[in-house]
Amino acid sequence: MSTTFLPCGVYHENYPQDHAWWQTKFVKGKMILLFLLVFVVIPLLADAYWISVCNQIGYTILGALGVQLLIGYCGQVTLGHAAFLAVGAYTSTLLILEFPWPKFLIDWGIAYPISIVIAAVVAGIWSVLFGLPSAKVKGFYLILTTMAAQFITVDFVITQYVSQIGGRGQAFSLPPGTIKIGPWVIDSDQKVYFMMLILVIMCVIGLANLLRSRAGRAWVAIRDNDISAEVMGINIVKYKLLAFFVAGFIGGIAGAFWISNLAAISPEHFPWFWSLWLVGVILIGGVGSIHGAIFGSIFMVVVMELLQLAIMPLADTYPKLLMDFLFIKEAAFGLAICAFLIFEPNGLAYRWWQIKNYFNLWPFSY
């Protein structure tokens, strides 16, 4: 997707202006309003249910960002991203539960933030491990190796071995009060919400900046044509693996964040379904744009919640419906993906881009 057109009468006179994130006063105002909305208005107005929906959205965004980087920017189709979320979540949980933290670290509430960072790095390295075949294989063959990542990591390593650590059985439950950042114990949806916001903003800014650096341009070049990229002097293997690392890193953050919202984690939280779901999210949102990951997450989560709200009243008369909701959700998700790919292959982000351009160019749209 190309850049947005500037409104009439706005000119760039130097490079800093050209590189600025918020290029006009209007954009600045809009972004400040957005920040006000997410930081003040939503926490004030939304009830606990909608806050938890927002958390779900944030988690999906964090997961989808990595997928977007791999598929949308680097062209490496991955169908096993939930594996890296799982690695992040389990690393963080194990660090919190098993690692002999010095007392003062726990008191200061640094243990969990440190564990998030370590979890992200571990997930990144794990992701590079499964990205290694990308040095040699392409296309569908690569898709299969990422699928292998999912089955090996979640269904085998985590279910059979990692879950046995500490003899807790299948699910690791986190005692209340263990998840603590600084003086705040993350125990309510509100606090999770703020943590989610900060993480999402950090990841989005980090990824967006990475994408306009040398690495980002290299990724796009690899996506567009890897042979020409190599001819132009890009070390493809290095940049592909870097993409896998960054995607795994963000995935690790997502997983480590999500444990704050779960009372207990188990391998069932990271099924193959979830990997496919994340890919579906970016397809619906739009491939090759960070907006796409965000719009797709919001769209999918909200639509699924609305579907649930619509079905729940019927459940009184048809009790079987409550059980079947999961299946209806699956079928609806499948249909949504198909419909978007057939009727709106560029995703929601493309519409957004069109709308923005329409207003920027208005009234002279030529």
Add this chain to the structure above:
Amino acid sequence: MELFLMTLTTGIMVGGIYALIALGWVLIYKCSGVLNLAMGELTLIGAYVSLSFYSMGIPFLLALLFSLIIGFILGILTERIFLDRLIGEPILTVIMVTVGLSFFFRGIVELIWGTDTRVFTPPVFPLEPIHIGPLIVGQVYLWSFVAAIILLCIFVVFFQYTRWGLAMQATADDEMAALSLGVSARFVYATAWAIAFMAAGVGGTLLGNINGLNISVGYLGLLVLPAVVLGGLNSVPGAIMGGIIIGVLQNLSGAYLDRYFPGGVKEIAPFVFMAVFLLFKPYGLWGWERIERV
């Protein structure tokens, strides 16, 4: 040694079923270039349909025939409704449509038939094992293998000698040339999907006979993916060999590695093997090596 031989035979027999499903997969890929990730769900649908007919009291072969007919219709419908519009779209789009389809089908299957394990009652194949020399083989496996081999032969004959089969081969080989010779590509795509549905349905029915039928049979259907990758995506003999190799590998690893890595070695061994194998032969055993030019 006896254990080895027994797992080997079981593996080959289960592999025959995988080969059948894999054949359907390769067919779609060769004819229309669609990488179908919904194969597991196609397996499920066929299996459940024939199970439903069978539990209505219809004889097994007739039930299988009905499920073939329904598979044929569903295949053509799927192709017409979803895949037909996507000819020429990027590969990711097409793959993800099949992923969407797999969600859709799975949701529908779960809605209609629930998630409990169902078995073919009364059992279709006699339960007593057969002794072949020193080997003891379950009759289910043996008959499934025989059925799979017969169907494989029918498919091969279909491709080599019938008009439709030849049209499909022509399209797979060179779509443009086939079109100019008067082959309807759309018809070929639809037939490919119909055949894939039917092959998967038979495969699923046979798999369902072995261990009972539930959603995890769909996972077994997914095992065709390592099989086709192993054989090379666009090779029919490769699909058959790949299916058998995967079956053998799965059973051998279940028999020997389970001691060292308790748990689900059997389920993931094909994927591990495939991932490592791809590092050495990126296009599978007999896949076409694509020479890319800028």
